[in-house]
Amino acid sequence: MNKNAIVVNNLSKQFGQFKAVDDISFEVAKGEIFGFLGANGAGKTTAMKMLCGLSMPTSGQASVAGFDVYKENESIKKNIGYMSQKFSLYEDLTVRENIKFYAGIYGIAPQKIKEKTNQLLQQLVLEKEADMLVSQLPLGWKQKLAFSVAIFHEPQIVFLDEPTGGVDPITRREFWNLIYDAAANGITIFVTTHYMDEAEYCNRVSIMVDGKIEALDSPGNLKKTFNAKSMDEVFLHLARKAKRIE
């Protein structure tokens, strides 16, 4: 088996005249926490959707969990988890029902669903809220639940698209603890974020500007290369060059 979870070569996505993703290449190692940064409209979400099999690439190659994004997109889906920018659990179902539904469509055995659900509710301290409608939960709890649902079927890789947007600092901290736990269990994390303190938590980060990857290294090395004190400075230095307006 390949030691890389994700391999991307010259991947592009064009909408008419607009190159949303312009010839990007990178690799993500198994078990890595990979930060995918960029300003709004830089093409992060588009790139991520191609890797998840939600969007067809225009050109280039990519493989996820060893499967080709063009031909084996349904095999990729069995091996990944995904949490989108927009909260996407069913608001009119309870916590427990959401877990059961998503676990069920991944084909997990009913007995196992039951056991793991109780375990998860305990871990998230959501036991009391288990039979409440998801719409009644505060945002931070929803995000933690969405993440847990995304990795419930034990995927090899999980894609997180701005998972902590609009969440308070304490909950963000808790959220990152969940991410570390998942990484410790061998799940590769591919995460986009706007928070530069979160970028510091990643093993490696890439910074996208106008559809291209402008920098890719560990946060420590990036700071050295750009002679910056923080990731914030690195990001501002690169993102200022952007010509695209959202």
Next chain:
Amino acid sequence: MSPLRYILEKEFKQIFRNPAILKVIFIMPVIQLIMLPMAADYEIKNINIAVIDRDHSAVSNQLVQKITASNYFKLVSYDNDFDAAMESIENDKADLILEIPKNFEVNLYNEKESKLFLAVNAINGVKANLGAAYLTNIVQAYNSDFRIETLTPVRFNEIPIIEISSSNWYNPKMNYKIFMVPGILVLLITIVGMNLSSINIVREKEMGTIEQINVTPIKKAHFILGKLIPFWVIGIVVISVGFLIAWLVYGIIPLGSYFTLYVFAAIYLMVILGIGLLISSYSENQQQAMLVTFFIMMIFVLMGGLYTSIDSMPIWARWFTRLNPISYFIEVMRMVVLKGSRINDIAPQLLIMVIYAIFINTWAVLSYHKRS
């Protein structure tokens, strides 16, 4: 366990948790089925007539009495001034003007011939047509009575009269409710089914949950079936409620079997729900889906053979109605309810529905893309 089971469980929970949907499913059809057949009456009564009597004779009096005694006409003015009568038509107070000329009676006796003038307000075409026809009938009946009473004995009558006596098969009393209720029931399950299914997939698009679904290894056919089956069950329940109301309120019991009707309804619902899902999968948001559904529904209903007769449409329109699933179900409904047709009598319609269902649902599955 198949993923389909989980999808169905989720869909049913969502449906029964939405109070608006429950009202749409149960209360609306009941109200409509009780209200519509009472109102949608083909018989035209209360035609307003203005009579201008310039004769004021025994005969003209008799004629006016015959007309007002018929229950179809309401005398709104009785005058000898044409302008006043014309004004009542212009004010929409009268639908017809009957003018009885001077010397009507004298001419009738002396010259064996007399004329009447009839003016019709054709703004309401149906009322005008029927009104003129009823009135002609009454005048003709009066005419022959008059002839028998006052003129030559029947055997010397030089004009032979052909009398037509008709009997109405399958609906002997021409009870329009027996005719309308089954048809309205078809419209109801069509409206309920198509509306609910058309806003379903698109709702997941709006909520953003469709993306989460698309990133799972769910099979397209499972997803579509998961959407179809709950509404199919609801459709069967709605039609059962409809049959119950038809029996309790209108005393309508099909001459044929309920089984035949359910077999056809089962296939028919697949067609209707398939069309709804197809609209849903092409729409961007719920408003768009509802608008398209409304447009299609209008054409289906108006060209379905309930409010307009398909046989009197132009040929191109008749071809068009062959694509209209409503026209098949209304036809089958009437065959089974009024004539007692059996399953092999409706086999041609059933076969067309099966082909239609397969075609539409295959299209619905193919039109749903997990990847853009």
